[in-house]
Amino acid sequence: MTIVVSCGEPAGIGPEVAAKAWDALRLPMLWIGDPCHLPPGTPVAEVAGPEEAAGMASRALPVLARDFGPPVTPGHPNPAHAQGVIDAIRDAVALIRTGRASALCTAPISKAALVSGAGFGYPGHTEYLAHLGGDVDVVMMLACEGLRVVPATIHIALSEVPRLLTPERLEAVIRITDASLRHDWGLTAPRIAVAGLNPHAGEDGLMGSEERTVIRPVLDRLRAEGMVLSGPLPADTMFHEAARATYDAAICMYHDQALIPIKTVDFARGVNVTAGLPFVRTSPDHGTAFGIAGQGVADPRSMIAALEVAGRLSGQRGTPWRP
Numbered sequence: 001m002t003i004v005v006s007c008g009e010p011a012g013i014g015p016e017v018a019a020k021a022w023d024a025l026r027l028p029m030l031w032i033g034d035p036c037h038l039p040p041g042t043p044v045a046e047v048a049g050p051e052e053a054a055g056m057a058s059r060a061l062p063v064l065a066r067d068f069g070p071p072v073t074p075g076h077p078n079p080a081h082a083q084g085v086i087d088a089i090r091d092a093v094a095l096i097r098t099g100r101a102s103a104l105c106t107a108p109i110s111k112a113a114l115v116s117g118a119g120f121g122y123p124g125h126t127e128y129l130a131h132l133g134g135d136v137d138v139v140m141m142l143a144c145e146g147l148r149v150v151p152a153t154i155h156i157a158l159s160e161v162p163r164l165l166t167p168e169r170l171e172a173v174i175r176i177t178d179a180s181l182r183h184d185w186g187l188t189a190p191r192i193a194v195a196g197l198n199p200h201a202g203e204d205g206l207m208g209s210e211e212r213t214v215i216r217p218v219l220d221r222l223r224a225e226g227m228v229l230s231g232p233l234p235a236d237t238m239f240h241e242a243a244r245a246t247y248d249a250a251i252c253m254y255h256d257q258a259l260i261p262i263k264t265v266d267f268a269r270g271v272n273v274t275a276g277l278p279f280v281r282t283s284p285d286h287g288t289a290f291g292i293a294g295q296g297v298a299d300p301r302s303m304i305a306a307l308e309v310a311g312r313l314s315g316q317r318g319t320p321w322r323p
C-alpha cells in the first residue's frame with residue numbers, strides 16, 4: 001500500500017530529498033504538495049489519490065497536487081505557504097485514517113515559519129500528530145542501525161525540564177516505548193536503558209535529586225511488572241559502542257540528551273518515528289537545512305531510510321489505523 005509523504009517546508013530541502021528518495025526507491029508513495037516546489041526535471045504524475053500511485057511510482061513521482069500560490073525562495077520561508085504545509089500533514093493523516101494509505105512520512109517543517117505564517121499551535125509534527133491521532137500520548141523515537149533513543153520531554157526549554165519530568169510522564173514514555181519495541185519493531189523482550197537527568201546520574205544526590213525522587217521509583221515499579229530496565233544511568237557513558245549493545249532503546253530526559261548521540265552516530269541515516277500513534281509516522285532526522293536549499297546537494301539517505309522504516313513498521317502492524 002502507498003506511503004504518503006507530506007511536503008514539509010517548501011523553502012527547505014524537503015521537496016528535494018523526497019524526489020531523490022523516490023528516484024532511489026521507486027516504491028508506491030504519494031507526495032502531497034505543490035509540484036512547482038520539486039526540483040526541476042523531476043518526473044511527476046499528478047494523481048487523484050493513493051490508489052493511483054501504486055501503478056505510477058516506478059515511472060514518476062505520484063503527486064497529490066496543491067497550489068501554494070507565491071513562488072518559493074530557497075532558504076526563506078514564505079508565510080503564505082505555512083497553511084498549505086499544515087494542510088498537507090492533515091490531509092495525509094486523513095488518507096491513512098480512511099485506510100487509503102499505509103503510513104505517513106513527513107518532510108521537515110520549520111516550526112517558527114508555521115507559527116509566524118499560520119499561528120500553528122504545536123511545537124512540531126509529533127505534538128500535532130498526537131492531536132490528529134485522537135489526542136493520544138506519544139513519544140518521539142529516533143532510530144538508526146544499532147541505536148534507538150527516546151527523549152522523555154521534547155520541544156521545551158531546558159529550564160522547564162525538571163518541572164515537566166514527572167513520574168507520570170516518565171512512566172507513560174517507558175510504557176509507550178516498550179509497546180512500540182514489541183509491536184512495531186517485533187522485539188519479544190525489549191531491554192530499555194534509562195538515563196539520569198543530572199551529571200553522574202546525580203551521584204547519590206550530590207548533583208541533583210530527580211534520580212531519587214522521580215526516575216528510580218518509576219523504574220522500580222515497572223521492573224516489578226517484568227520490564228527489563230537499566231538505570232538511571234549516567235548519560236555521558238551510556239552511548240559508547242559497547243554500552244549501546246546492551247539495550248534496545250535509550251530513554252533520555254530531554255531532547256538534546258537523546259538527539260546528540262544519534263545524530264553523532266548516524267546523522268545520514270537516522271529516522272524519527274512517532275510511537276504511540278494509531279498509525280505509522282516516520283521522518284528523516286534532519287531539518288529544513290535552509291543553508292543548502294535549492295542547491296541540489298542535499299543528502300537523501302535519511303529520507304530513504306525513513307521511507308524504508310515506514311514500510312517495515314506498517315508491514316509489521318498490518319493495518320493502517322489501529323486505535
Ligand SMILES: NC(=O)C1=CN([C@@H]2O[C@H](COP(=O)(O)OP(=O)(O)OC[C@H]3O[C@@H](n4cnc5c(N)ncnc54)[C@H](O)[C@@H]3O)[C@@H](O)[C@H]2O)C=CC1
Pocket residue numbers: 013017107108109110111112125272283284285286287288289290291292297298299300302
Ligand atoms: N521533522 C522536522 O520537521 C524537523 C524540523 N527541524 C527544523 O529544521 C529547521 C532547521 O534546523 P537545524 O537545527 O538547522 O537542523 P538541520 O538538520 O536543518 O541542519 C543542520 C545541519 O545539517 C545540514 N543538513 C541537514 N540535512 C541535510 C541533508 N539531508 N544533506 C546535507 N546536509 C544536511 C544542514 O545544512 C546544516 O548544516 C528548524 O526550523 C527546525 O525546527 C529540525 C529537525 C526535524
Ligand SMILES: NCC(=O)COP(=O)(O)O
Pocket residue numbers: 109123124125126127259272283
Ligand atoms: N529535533 C527533532 C525534531 O524537531 C522533530 O520534530 P517533529 O517535527 O518530528 O516533532
